[in-house]
Amino acid sequence: MKCKLNNAYSIIKNEKDVAFIRELNKYTIRENSEICRRLKKILSSKNGIIKREDLSFDDFLYSKKVLIPSIVVVDKKNESTIDYCLQYTDKISEKEISNAVIVIVGLGGIGQVVMEQLVASGLKKFILIDFDKIVEKNFNRQFLILNDDIGKHKVDAVETNLRNRYDGLEIIKYRIKLIKKEDLNEILDSHKVDFIVGAADHPPNKIQAIILEISKAKKIPCGFASVGLNYSVVGPILTGHESFFFPNDNRKFAFKEILSASASFTNSITGAILAKEIFFFLFRIEKSKIIEKQLIFDFKEYTSTIC
Secondary structure (H helix, E strand, O other): OEEEEOOOOEEEEOOOEEEEEEOOEEEEEEOOOHHHHHHHHHHHOHHHEEEHHHOOOOOHHHHOOOEEEOOOOOOHHHHHHHHHHOOOOOOOOHHHHHHOEEEEEOOOHHHHHHHHHHHHOOOOEEEEEOOOEOOHHHHHOOOOOOHHHOOOEHHHHHHHHHHOOOOOOEEEEEOOOOOOHHHHHHHHHOOOOOEEEEOOOOOOOHHHHHHHHHHHHHOOOEEEEEEOOOEEEEEEEEOOOOOOOOOHHHHHHHOOOOOOOOOHHHHHHHHHHHHHHHHHHHOOOOOOOOEOOOEEEEOOOOEEEEO
C-alpha cells in the first residue's frame, strides 16, 4: 500500500519540533528524530507518496493518520469523500460505494435530502418509491425539483434533475403508494438491495410497520427519520435481524399525521444526519449510535438525546 501526507493536518515547525495539528488533535515530534527524517523523505519524494512497507507497523505517522493510504479515485467527484473516509478507516472502496443499492420510500423533504447526500457521496444505484406529484408548497423543503416539474411525479423529476448533475446513476422508479406489505415485497423480490430508507409519512404508522416487517423477513437493513415542529427523530437503523418497537413517547414525532407547517432547515438537518448514519453503517466507517435506537434532535436548544 502506498501512503500520502494527510492534508487535513497543518504542519508547524520551530527550531526543535514539528507539530501536526488537526482540529483538537496536536502531535509533536523532534526535528532531529527518525520520524522527522521519514517525513522529509516523504515530502521530497515524487508526488509525496511513500510505500507502506517502508514504514513499521506501529509507525507514529500512520497510527495518528498523519499519513493515510494513497487511493486512486476513478471518479474525481468522489475524491474528497474518499479522503474524508480515510480520516476514520483504511478500508474504504470507491467500487463498493458505487455498487450499493438503496431503496428510498418517500421522496419528500427528508427523502430528497437523503438521496442528494448519498448521491453526492458516490452512491449510484437507487430504487425510488413514491406516488405523489409535485405541488408548489413542496419547494420550501425539496431541493431536487424545479419550477417546470410542477404536476410531475416526484420520482420522475428527481431522476431527471440528478442525472443532469451526476454521471452513471442507475435509478429504478415505482410510482406506487405502499398500502400493504405485498407491494414492497414484490419490488424487493426483483432486486438485490442493501438498505431501505423509510422517509414516507403517509399512511402514518402503517408505512413504517410494512418496512419493518419486510426488513426483518428479508434481512435487509433499514433506517427511518421524521420531522416535527421543534423536534425531529432520526433512526432507528435496523440490521434486519432484530425486533424493534418504536417507543410510545416518541410516536408523536415518528408516526404523526403530515405536518402542514414545515421548513427547509429542519428537513435538511434531519435528512443529512440520517444520510450520514446510513453511509457510515453501510461502509463500516464507524459504528452507528442509532442502531436499534432513535436520536431525538431539539431544534430550539440544539441538543440531542439518543434513546
